[in-house]
Amino acid sequence: MNTWVRIAAVLILSLSFSESLIAEEESVFTPDAARGAAIFGAICVHCHLISYEESRMGAPGLKGVLERYDAKWLDQWIKSPEAFAKKDETAADLLGSNKHGLKMPTFPAMQNDQKRADIIEYLKTLKGDE
Numbered sequence: 492m493n494t495w496v497r498i499a500a501v502l503i504l505s506l507s508f509s510e511s512l513i514a515e516e517e518s519v520f521t522p523d524a525a526r527g528a529a530i531f532g533a534i535c536v537h538c539h540l541i542s543y544e545e546s547r548m549g550a551p552g553l554k555g556v557l558e559r560y561d562a563k564w565l566d567q568w569i570k571s572p573e574a575f576a577k578k579d580e581t582a583a584d585l586l587g588s589n590k591h592g593l594k595m596p597t598f599p600a601m602q603n604d605q606k607r608a609d610i611i612e613y614l615k616t617l618k619g620d621e
């Protein structure tokens with residue numbers, strides 16, 4: 492093969508490769524309620540059920556939670572209740588309000604931006620008036 496043809500082929504290959512990488516990254520960051528529900532079922536459900544009465548160890552039920560806090564607030568709370576409580580009064584009041592002394596932990600898995608976006612997308616589906 493002619494050297495220039497080879498260089499051109501490599502360039503075209505690497506271009507289409509990086510394009511597919513970009514496309515993948517975009518789709519990864521589209522919040523997905525179904526994915527969020529799966530993560531919720533793996534981690535959060537150990538303490539949170541949806542309706543208040545059914546929640547475990549007095550953790551709040553999360554029905555209608557988007558009517559109580561906005562998505563940006565929830566993102567910071569879910570990332571780290573402890574770190575957020577140091578700079579936000581509402582979070583500081585909430586952390587430690589549990590009557591059994593249970594505090595919501597900081598989860599390593601919740602340091603992932605996409606996972607939090609997915610969970611919040613799922614929480615949006617839990618309307619308070621149903």
Ligand code: HEC
Nearest residue numbers: 534535537538550551569585586587588589593594595610
């Ligand atoms: C070990 C128990 C536990 C787990 C697991 C847990 N939480 Fe919590 N969560 C709590 C407690 C307890 C509170 C109340 C505040 C406090 O005392 O820390 C709370 C509060 C909240 C609130 C505020 C609710 C309100 O109405 O005020 C949200 C939102 C929340 N948690 C989301 C989540 C999400 C999302 C997950 C999963 C990634 C999760 N929690 C996992 C214990 C837990």
